[in-house]
Amino acid sequence: MPKHILNGYRVLDMTHVLAGPSATRLMAEMGAEVLKVEFPTAGDITRALPAIKGGRSAYFAQQNRGKKSVCLDLKADSAKEVLRDLIKISDVFIENFAPGVISRLGFSWEEVRELNPEIIMCSISAFGQEGELSALPGFDYIAQAYSGIMGMIGEAGGPPSFPMAGIGDVMTGAHAACAIGFALLHRERGGHGQYLDISLLDSYMHCHEMNIQAYSVSNGEIEPTRSGHHHYAVCPLGLFKGKTHYICIIALQNQWPGVCRAIGRPDLITDSVYETNEKRLEKSEEVIAIIQDWLDLQESDESILASLEAERVPCAPVLSISEVVNTKHILDRGVVRPIQDPKLGEVLVPGMPLRFSEFEHNQPMNTSFLGEDNKYVLEGMLGYEPQRIKKLIEEGVLFENPET
Amino acid sequence: MPKHILNGYRVLDMTHVLAGPSATRLMAEMGAEVLKVEFPTAGDITRALPAIKGGRSAYFAQQNRGKKSVCLDLKADSAKEVLRDLIKISDVFIENFAPGVISRLGFSWEEVRELNPEIIMCSISAFGQEGELSALPGFDYIAQAYSGIMGMIGEAGGPPSFPMAGIGDVMTGAHAACAIGFALLHRERGGHGQYLDISLLDSYMHCHEMNIQAYSVSNGEIEPTRSGHHHYAVCPLGLFKGKTHYICIIALQNQWPGVCRAIGRPDLITDSVYETNEKRLEKSEEVIAIIQDWLDLQESDESILASLEAERVPCAPVLSISEVVNTKHILDRGVVRPIQDPKLGEVLVPGMPLRFSEFEHNQPMNTSFLGEDNKYVLEGMLGYEPQRIKKLIEEGVLFENPET
Numbered sequence: 002m003p004k005h006i007l008n009g010y011r012v013l014d015m016t017h018v019l020a021g022p023s024a025t026r027l028m029a030e031m032g033a034e035v036l037k038v039e040f041p042t043a044g045d046i047t048r049a050l051p052a053i054k055g056g057r058s059a060y061f062a063q064q065n066r067g068k069k070s071v072c073l074d075l076k077a078d079s080a081k082e083v084l085r086d087l088i089k090i091s092d093v094f095i096e097n098f099a100p101g102v103i104s105r106l107g108f109s110w111e112e113v114r115e116l117n118p119e120i121i122m123c124s125i126s127a128f129g130q131e132g133e134l135s136a137l138p139g140f141d142y143i144a145q146a147y148s149g150i151m152g153m154i155g156e157a158g159g160p161p162s163f164p165m166a167g168i169g170d171v172m173t174g175a176h177a178a179c180a181i182g183f184a185l186l187h188r189e190r191g192g193h194g195q196y197l198d199i200s201l202l203d204s205y206m207h208c209h210e211m212n213i214q215a216y217s218v219s220n221g222e223i224e225p226t227r228s229g230h231h232h233y234a235v236c237p238l239g240l241f242k243g244k245t246h247y248i249c250i251i252a253l254q255n256q257w258p259g260v261c262r263a264i265g266r267p268d269l270i271t272d273s274v275y276e277t278n279e280k281r282l283e284k285s286e287e288v289i290a291i292i293q294d295w296l297d298l299q300e301s302d303e304s305i306l307a308s309l310e311a312e313r314v315p316c317a318p319v320l321s322i323s324e325v326v327n328t329k330h331i332l333d334r335g336v337v338r339p340i341q342d343p344k345l346g347e348v349l350v351p352g353m354p355l356r357f358s359e360f361e362h363n364q365p366m367n368t369s370f371l372g373e374d375n376k377y378v379l380e381g382m383l384g385y386e387p388q389r390i391k392k393l394i395e396e397g398v399l400f401e402n403p404e405t
Numbered sequence: 406m407p408k409h410i411l412n413g414y415r416v417l418d419m420t421h422v423l424a425g426p427s428a429t430r431l432m433a434e435m436g437a438e439v440l441k442v443e444f445p446t447a448g449d450i451t452r453a454l455p456a457i458k459g460g461r462s463a464y465f466a467q468q469n470r471g472k473k474s475v476c477l478d479l480k481a482d483s484a485k486e487v488l489r490d491l492i493k494i495s496d497v498f499i500e501n502f503a504p505g506v507i508s509r510l511g512f513s514w515e516e517v518r519e520l521n522p523e524i525i526m527c528s529i530s531a532f533g534q535e536g537e538l539s540a541l542p543g544f545d546y547i548a549q550a551y552s553g554i555m556g557m558i559g560e561a562g563g564p565p566s567f568p569m570a571g572i573g574d575v576m577t578g579a580h581a582a583c584a585i586g587f588a589l590l591h592r593e594r595g596g597h598g599q600y601l602d603i604s605l606l607d608s609y610m611h612c613h614e615m616n617i618q619a620y621s622v623s624n625g626e627i628e629p630t631r632s633g634h635h636h637y638a639v640c641p642l643g644l645f646k647g648k649t650h651y652i653c654i655i656a657l658q659n660q661w662p663g664v665c666r667a668i669g670r671p672d673l674i675t676d677s678v679y680e681t682n683e684k685r686l687e688k689s690e691e692v693i694a695i696i697q698d699w700l701d702l703q704e705s706d707e708s709i710l711a712s713l714e715a716e717r718v719p720c721a722p723v724l725s726i727s728e729v730v731n732t733k734h735i736l737d738r739g740v741v742r743p744i745q746d747p748k749l750g751e752v753l754v755p756g757m758p759l760r761f762s763e764f765e766h767n768q769p770m771n772t773s774f775l776g777e778d779n780k781y782v783l784e785g786m787l788g789y790e791p792q793r794i795k796k797l798i799e800e801g802v803l804f805e806n807p808e809t
Contacts, residue, residue, distance in 0.1 A: 006591045006596075019614055027583070051619055051627070051638075052619040052621075052627060059621070060614065060618060060619075062618075063614070063618050064614070129738055131738070132734045133734045133737075134732075135734075137719070137721070140655050140719045142642075142721070143655065143719050143720070143721045145653075146722065146723045147722075147724055147729075147735075149726050149729035150572070153568055153570050153726075154558060154566055154568045155566050159560075160633070160634040160646075160651050161644060161723050162559050162560060162566045162631070162633050163558070163634065163653075164568075165557040165632060166554055166614065167612060168554070168576075168612040171611055171612045172572075172576035172608075172612065175576060175580050176583075176759060179583035179759065180760075182583055182586030183410050183435055183586045183759075183761075184761065186410065186586060186589050187410045189590060189593045189594060193763075195761055195763040196762035197760060197761060197762070198762075199760065202740055203756065203760070206741060207427075207575055207579070207755050207758040208570050208571060208572040209570055209726075209755050210423055210467070211455075211569075212726045214466075215455055215463065216753075217456075217752050217754075218456035218458050218749060218752055221727060224725070224727055225569060226569075226725070227566070228569060230559070230566050232569065233569065234455075240564050240565060247564050249547060249550045249555070249567075251544050251547065313542070315542035315544045316547070317551055319550045319556045319565050320551055320552075320553050320556060322557075322613075322616045322620045322628060322630075323628055325551075325553035325610075326617060326620060329537060330532065330538040330539075331606070333537075336533075336610050337617055345622060348621050348622055349620075349621035350617055352607065354580055354603075354610070354611040355601070355603065356533075356602040357599055357601060358514070358601070358602075359597075
């Protein structure tokens, strides 16, 4: 484990796929001892997700580095006993099953706090633990659709267009880690354990900085809707066709004169037809065409960006993944970083998003094979006799697969 | 302040607009005393952002409830002295100016830690405090474009389509609050202050669960790209046209038989042409058409969803904002909540995304007018003489505007 803030804390991790593992990955990166409990025979289903090399999933490795793997068949009472013993020695217990599942396994908050009143228990779900939508399946896009966020993405009049990235799951994991950190702080200051109910729906809703309040205050007169690659409320703010990239250009009121100068049309600065955002929005097709015409005459995306940057106009090329992983700033700062794996070799993954001055950034860690740490945990941590462990293995309750 | 985890902690907040204020809003909701420092004469520019009613911005109110407002002209040495005094009595100091600005004001981490070695200082920026892109303007979409996330949204072959919501800013705020919580925990356990460098680029990159590693492991053979409203790697996973909504339908391997039954085509379950995700992807146009044809024959979106849910197929209507704010589950749970404001009246805003069993959820709080708490802070908290405060007001260093 890296030398870091959470040294000395133990996290019992019954999460799988993405939202939960994102939360515990952050804690592993901060030095917690994370014990990931998986089920025989496949373990976390992401052990089978692409990209795969030598039988190892880079998806799994990215999310589960720095965690120990214990593989237990929780249908067996003897496995539940192991879990109870682990709850007694852990600081955090986190799970992201469908609501109700953890209770049916015998590990509701009431039962968990009975075992360890100081533990922080965190459940992550799509819609929260209660309420009429809580039973719906917990996929990112399902929560995104209900949150109103999906409806705010895509061309006007056409279908919504969802991001090909697990934004909802990952940021919900960040919200969960945030809540856990503050709950641990509370405990450290004399408080006790508590239960945290974190959901994708809450986290997605959190991202509506404008839409909910604007609809509400205007009594529905403002009904925000998607407007594709140009913003419905600011002009110019959108994507233009460069030579090889789409170019994002943003001009709030302060930047409009800069845009005019950059495109060689200083006359527009004082043109009353375009002087306010409201007026530009009314003539947005004209404004967009004027800017696009200028882009069409330029030699390269570099020269387009340089002209805009010289006038302090916010602008950016929309990068592809191949460009992202070759961008000097991104590599220099470890925003994307190489990790080492015995089967995958060197793989690029996103860096640790939190940077602390007192601790090294992007520390090296291993990814455990399924059940690799069974013995370390049961014998070394819980003090079980070798005979008892042998029996659990023979009964198929304790499982390992050193291939995945 | 609400009775909550951060009671007793003071946060000196020099953030504006969205990412920083999101972080400090979370801390205000958790009971911290947040002192928001603004500049004359307008204060945080979001005090002028829509929706506006009675001169008050609901945008500002949503983000800044529960914070005290101190309005200081930091060009004056006497204002810098106030800020130095506030740093000495605060636990957290947070800012989101462009990199370099806070140092030029005389409040670099080196200077701040000199004043208070126990303080947690957090800077939020688009690209981080150092590196060749760090000087770029800090707008959400600019970081989104460079992170590769924007390029993963939109129809294949067409322009990207950015979300009409401040996802990047808000979730970066959540990342920042997370880092601050753990840094406070570290201090509570015997550590000291430190500096946190949080960025939109790091937070956006964090959301690539698949794209970076898949590109890297496959040596570029897999180059993830946007694919609109149907996923490029899973079939069926996408948006279909219902009667009044787009309907999101997701079928991983386990759900494919359920889809076949729901659409009245149990024969497809054993049809070898469609038996694996790979095969379905190859014939994705056919698969999508079969499902769409079924939707076209249904009577209502409710019946479509009921048929799919009966087979446990993950599905959801893509809700509009007007539907979101009228969804029972969302209101019942306070995922969206009403807040009260003397000028705005009752406004709906997103709920507090973190739910703690030991503290009341969605507690009421006020939003301060610009400089409303000048006297409380300078006289009550710093113990300045009335004469000194009067002088600061006369010099225009201390400012207030009870209208915004």
